[in-house]
Amino acid sequence: MSGRNMNISINGETQVLPESVRLLSVLLEQQGYLNREKPGRMVVALNGTVVPARDYNTTPLASGDRIDVLGVITGG
Amino acid sequence: MSNNDTFSVTEPVINHDRLPGATHDPLWIAGESIGSRLWLGSSMYPSPQCMLDALKVGQPGFVTASARRQTARQLSDNGHWEYLESWLASSSTKMLPNTAGCTTAKEAVLLANMTRELFDTDWIKLEVIGDDYTLQPDPFELLKAARELVDQGFKVLPYCTEDLVLCQRLLDAGCPAVMPWGAPIGSGRGLQNLTGLLTLRERLPDAVIIIDAGLGRPSQAAQALEAGFDAVLLNTAVARSPDPVAMASAFAMAVSSGRTAYNAGLMVERDNAQASTPVVGMPFWHQTP
Numbered sequence: 001m002s003g004r005n006m007n008i009s010i011n012g013e014t015q016v017l018p019e020s021v022r023l024l025s026v027l028l029e030q031q032g033y034l035n036r037e038k039p040g041r042m043v044v045a046l047n048g049t050v051v052p053a054r055d056y057n058t059t060p061l062a063s064g065d066r067i068d069v070l071g072v073i074t075g076g
Numbered sequence: 077m078s079n080n081d082t083f084s085v086t087e088p089v090i091n092h093d094r095l096p097g098a099t100h101d102p103l104w105i106a107g108e109s110i111g112s113r114l115w116l117g118s119s120m121y122p123s124p125q126c127m128l129d130a131l132k133v134g135q136p137g138f139v140t141a142s143a144r145r146q147t148a149r150q151l152s153d154n155g156h157w158e159y160l161e162s163w164l165a166s167s168s169t170k171m172l173p174n175t176a177g178c179t180t181a182k183e184a185v186l187l188a189n190m191t192r193e194l195f196d197t198d199w200i201k202l203e204v205i206g207d208d209y210t211l212q213p214d215p216f217e218l219l220k221a222a223r224e225l226v227d228q229g230f231k232v233l234p235y236c237t238e239d240l241v242l243c244q245r246l247l248d249a250g251c252p253a254v255m256p257w258g259a260p261i262g263s264g265r266g267l268q269n270l271t272g273l274l275t276l277r278e279r280l281p282d283a284v285i286i287i288d289a290g291l292g293r294p295s296q297a298a299q300a301l302e303a304g305f306d307a308v309l310l311n312t313a314v315a316r317s318p319d320p321v322a323m324a325s326a327f328a329m330a331v332s333s334g335r336t337a338y339n340a341g342l343m344v345e346r347d348n349a350q351a352s353t354p355v356v357g358m359p360f361w362h363q364t365p
Contacts, residue, residue: 011145011146011147012145031148032147032148032149033148033151037152038152039148039151039152040146040148040150040151040152040153040154040157041151041154041157041161041194042146042151042194043143043190043191043193043194045186045190048186050186050189050190050192050193052193068145068190069145069146069151070143070144070145070146070190070194071143071144071146071150071151071154071157071194072141072142072143072154072156072157072160072194072195073141073142073143073144073146073156074117074118074119074120074121074127074141074142074156074160075117075118075119075140075141075142075173075174075176076117076118076119076120076140076174076176076261076262076289076310076311076312
């Protein structure tokens, strides 16, 4: 059904997205993670489970999903 | 020997690569040779370049880092990671991700899995904090997380206290080493419970034990290595020094010195003085009537 929206939490912030954003890869591209000149190293978790980069294109999204995108920080 | 004959006295040239603490005395953990007994954190340096320079001088066996939520822009402009990545690619230093900030086993297991994907490594410095004020590890959640991560194929290096039974349980769970604190993170107080740490060393003679956190001075690192601990991991003492690069050098020398002393064997302490210079042949003799 077109025209419906999904509530997706991205790094703790809920966003209302069109249902056309039904794949993780589309969401990551829409949020600017994949289409930068220098994308940077990152890891993505969907509802608390790591999604390998090779699976971004085949991972479906549903309303209520929780996405976390983490990058490297310094640490001790 | 004539008066014209003189001894040539020159400054000794120290090749740190040839010190026993370096390449001739490798540290093995989980079947891998670790290049140095000094391990460094990557946080709090004045700049990424300063961090890189400190790493070049310190030549650490491991460097620690972590993972946090980031926007696309933050990922793209991650200067520290670019410097760190270049160092990892050109040195023998290994990456050791941590689970800093986790307070439950569940959180730590998820973050460990995320760092495995992020850094492409099975090594994990497992931190599960039980008290916000002292940053003391939660031993119960730590052991629970360690068991799960070992089952998942991680090489788990747990940040723990010097509690003997906890360390034994962590080793029993399959951790290839344990990392008791010297003192609370960032405190710089050194080996706060030396008696407890020495007991740990004595009771677990075959275990790899790394002193993690609380070291503030190179002499404290040397003390740890002299006592037979296998390595030290520190961050603040180097990064917060007014000259982090010089301090990294000082710690590298201290670690080599301490390990060399341990291998050489320390003299036994005595209660009383014993003259080093022989008294036989003195032109007079102290005698009490």
